[in-house]
Amino acid sequence: ALEPLSVGLAIGVASALTGYLSHPRFYCSYVECCPRAGQRLNATALKAQLDNRLFGQHLAKDVVLKAVLGFSNNPSPKKPLMLSLHGWAGTGKNFLSQILAEQVHPAGLRSKFVHLFLATLHFPHQDQVKLYKEQLQNWIRGNVSACPSSVFIFDEMDKMHPGVIDAIKPFLDYYEEVDGVSYRKAIFIFLSNAGGDLINKAALDFWTSGKRREDIQLKDLEALLSVGVFNNKNSGLWHSSIIDRNLIDYFVPFLPLEQKHVKMCVRAEMTARGYVVDEKIVQAVADEMTYFPREQKIYSDKGCKTVQAKLDIHEDL
Numbered sequence: 001a002l003e004p005l006s007v008g009l010a011i012g013v014a015s016a017l018t019g020y021l022s023h024p025r026f027y028c029s030y031v032e033c034c035p036r037a038g039q040r041l042n043a044t045a046l047k048a049q050l051d052n053r054l055f056g057q058h059l060a061k062d063v064v065l066k067a068v069l070g071f072s073n074n075p076s077p078k079k080p081l082m083l084s085l086h087g088w089a090g091t092g093k094n095f096l097s098q099i100l101a102e103q104v105h106p107a108g109l110r111s112k113f114v115h116l117f118l119a120t121l122h123f124p125h126q127d128q129v130k131l132y133k134e135q136l137q138n139w140i141r142g143n144v145s146a147c148p149s150s151v152f153i154f155d156e157m158d159k160m161h162p163g164v165i166d167a168i169k170p171f172l173d174y175y176e177e178v179d180g181v182s183y184r185k186a187i188f189i190f191l192s193n194a195g196g197d198l199i200n201k202a203a204l205d206f207w208t209s210g211k212r213r214e215d216i217q218l219k220d221l222e223a224l225l226s227v228g229v230f231n232n233k234n235s236g237l238w239h240s241s242i243i244d245r246n247l248i249d250y251f252v253p254f255l256p257l258e259q260k261h262v263k264m265c266v267r268a269e270m271t272a273r274g275y276v277v278d279e280k281i282v283q284a285v286a287d288e289m290t291y292f293p294r295e296q297k298i299y300s301d302k303g304c305k306t307v308q309a310k311l312d313i314h315e316d317l
Helices: 004-021 044-055 057-073 093-106 126-146 165-172 195-210 221-231 259-272 279-288 307-312
Strands: 081-086 113-117 150-153 186-193 249-253
Touching: 044 057, 044 279, 057 081, 057 093, 057 249, 081 093, 081 221, 093 150, 093 186, 093 259, 113 126, 126 165, 165 186, 221 249, 259 279, 259 307, 279 307
Parallel strands: 081 186, 081 249, 113 150, 150 186
Antiparallel strands: none
């Protein structure tokens, strides 16, 4: 027969062990958990990532850093954070959204709380807009119910069929709850090439007038972008109620990249591959890129998008 003392000790040990194993800190070290309420972003880590990995985008870095940290530090935001990133391909829009996602959820795009939508993949057919809107609302409702700080990234907004994205308008508005769910801690990010021509023209005008690239401010481009995208029939935000209701917190411009920025991308890629940085190869890759305007050749017309592929052909690494 077991002694009462032994039984009591065994029960106590078992209870303590069960309590330890079920403690959120232990559990979340093995299974991804939604961030706790009130958990703030690491401002130093986010700034370091933006400084070390995103090149030539002083405006985007400054705006996003301030916007995201202000949102994270606000214990009671009135609405979700809504960022719309604009610029030509290869300028860093996807890169920045990945960095941000990783800071909110360490697994980044692999996180079950980060959701990436591609217009041409998830919403390809114009005659299915009504169905897409219903599916999108159900998907967002379910995921925010599971994790209030969910991140939603909508890529290829310039290829989105007009009207689809308006389905998320109720979730972006100034409501405390929608059908019993609060969306105020979620982050929504749009990525679009729309407005890229406007941004490039403004950057070229600054260069032509002898002004420094770093002197371009958000006020020089944001109003231009919002109107241009709203009236662009080739944009998923054409005549969108999201813009009409001023629910996008920031239109973030990504400037065209100069050759010096392309070189920074090449060096970063070589370092990531474990190569010793060879400046001759850096210059060779940068020279293989094409630039515009045709006469001055100031800006890379593909940004850093083809750097990896061009680096692959240099076998002398």
